[in-house]
Amino acid sequence: MRSYRFSLLFFTSLVIFLFPTISISIDSLTATNFVTGNQTLVSAGDVFELGFFNSGDSDNWYVGIWYKNIPTRTYVWIANRDSPLSNSSGVFKVVDQNIVLLDQNQSQVWSSNITKGNNNVAELWDSGNLVLRDAGDPNNYLWQSFDFPTDTLLPDMKLGWNLTTGLDRYLTSWRSLQDPSSGDFSFKLNYQGFPEIFLWNKQQIRYRSGPWNGLRFSGVPEMEPVDYLVFEFIADQDEVSYSFSVSNNTLFYRLVVNDAGTLERLTWINDAKQWSRFWYAPEDQCDYYRQCGPYGICDANASPVCKCLRGFTPKNLQAWNLRDGSDGCVRKTDLGCMSDKFLHLRNVKLPQSTTAFVDRNMSLVACEDMCLRNCSCTAYANADISNRGSGCVIWFGELLDMKEYSSGGQDLFVRLNASDLGKFKIFPFSFSYCLFFYSNYYQNEKNYNVLLGHSEINPAIHLSYN
Ligand SMILES: *[C@@H]1O[C@H](CO)[C@@H](O)[C@H](O)[C@H]1NC(C)=O
Ligand SMILES: *[C@@H]1O[C@H](CO)[C@@H](O)[C@H](O)[C@H]1NC(C)=O
Ligand SMILES: *[C@@H]1O[C@H](CO)[C@@H](O)[C@H](O)[C@H]1NC(C)=O
Ligand SMILES: *[C@@H]1O[C@H](CO)[C@@H](O)[C@H](O)[C@H]1NC(C)=O
Ligand SMILES: *[C@@H]1O[C@H](CO)[C@@H](O)[C@H](O)[C@H]1NC(C)=O
Ligand SMILES: *[C@@H]1O[C@H](CO)[C@@H](O)[C@H](O)[C@H]1NC(C)=O
Ligand SMILES: *[C@@H]1O[C@H](CO)[C@@H](O)[C@H](O)[C@H]1NC(C)=O
């Protein structure tokens, strides 16, 4: 059991007298060490602070975590955002196994809701994580605030799924700048198909990150790791999650869904004493979900922004001409299946991939072949674009929400009736052929002949001069 930092009543009253704004803090939460009134819980390195606050001029009181040394009060987590206290005299402490919040009448308004452990004790870590553990078994962590985010993703905090337990960690905006209750916008990872993260406005998709392509989200071409900021995406049987870490502990970064429905990455600028927004989405018209409908592709630098993919034509020409692209495009020519060819698009945001098929071990050549043999396959791409590309993603049905970039996107191969590619004579070989050749030739010249053989066996796979 830890003691108060200022244990002498005499001393604390002296401090309060001399420095009226200073607060009294504790370093762990137990049954007898609690947070109430102006008292706060402070992390060991003085980075984060937990305590009561009220927002705006309301009478609603909350327990939250904020940066201790950042003068602009910034809340990174709130325990009771949807069940505020009407009076500041609440108590935040550990009762039996749980961290609980009691109101002025000692009734429980919030609980960590677990049923494990003994003599549990909670600590606030310098990462901003409030962690509950078994006092007798210090390595037995039972609950953490990082698993129940509000609107903020801090470094080392995971967004997404623990597939073993079914825990889904996602961000939900504040209702307004002054009101921390759950707002309409959320940022939620969908692990189905080829996983990606969606920004929702209530039940409607507002923006899509695009799937993780090994380097970045397909829809965030400007996402470049720097030496002190590293992005991590994990997709295996146990979890599908996104996180970032910051190696320099003097730098503060956070990812937030704000009350206006914008996803923002912010960093604290110490000289200017303010948060700087260095990335946000949706940024341009093309970031809004389904801007150009099925088989439409959006280019923010073009006017109009929407165009149909080669081989497609506007479904509703009248609306399209009025710059409403939402109906998208339809094929000019029906598919013929095994005789079809693939249109090679570069620098695109991959289409919505919730129902896509993924095999991380297949080569692009095998991917093309698999797509061609399944007549409902409409497109394919590499699952991972790092190290010259690997893996296979296959789309069935309509291709939605594509965007074209001037740089930083990736390659996508879209199935067309060969007759729609006939006018398109730029590439003598398919891209996969070139890529495979390129990546293998220098390692093993024999592969060259194997490849030639391959192209003769399956001439339909490759684009022809026609
Ligand atoms: C808590 O802080 C408020 C404002 O800073 C102050 O008015 C009040 O007296 C403080 N209460 C205690 C118990 O220190
Ligand atoms: C909070 O409620 C308690 C108990 O009802 C009361 O004694 C106290 O004055 C209230 N405090 C404020 C700040 O309203
Ligand atoms: C606390 O108890 C008082 C008196 O029993 C009651 O009037 C008040 O509504 C209660 N407050 C809360 C927040 O439950
Ligand atoms: C705790 O569990 C109860 C009952 O399952 C539920 O009503 C309540 O909302 C939960 N509280 C939190 C903070 O999850
Ligand atoms: C999922 O949650 C369980 C139970 O808390 C934990 O033991 C496991 O390590 C978690 N898995 C991952 C991948 O985080
Ligand atoms: C951390 O960042 C600060 C501020 O940018 C810089 O002065 C310092 O050198 C960095 N430290 C390391 C270890 O990179
Ligand atoms: C599709 O292309 C094939 C040649 O690959 C052609 O014979 C067929 O007529 C085309 N289908 C349609 C519906 O035009």
Ligand SMILES: *[C@@H]1O[C@H](CO)[C@@H](O)[C@H](O)[C@H]1NC(C)=O
């Ligand atoms: C994919 O390849 C990795 C390493 O090459 C291997 O460990 C793994 O078992 C393969 N997975 C499947 C599904 O074939």
Ligand SMILES: *[C@@H]1O[C@H](CO)[C@@H](O)[C@H](O)[C@H]1NC(C)=O
């Ligand atoms: C094509 O793919 C779909 C979706 O995965 C699958 O349901 C269907 O059986 C496949 N068809 C063939 C011929 O493999």
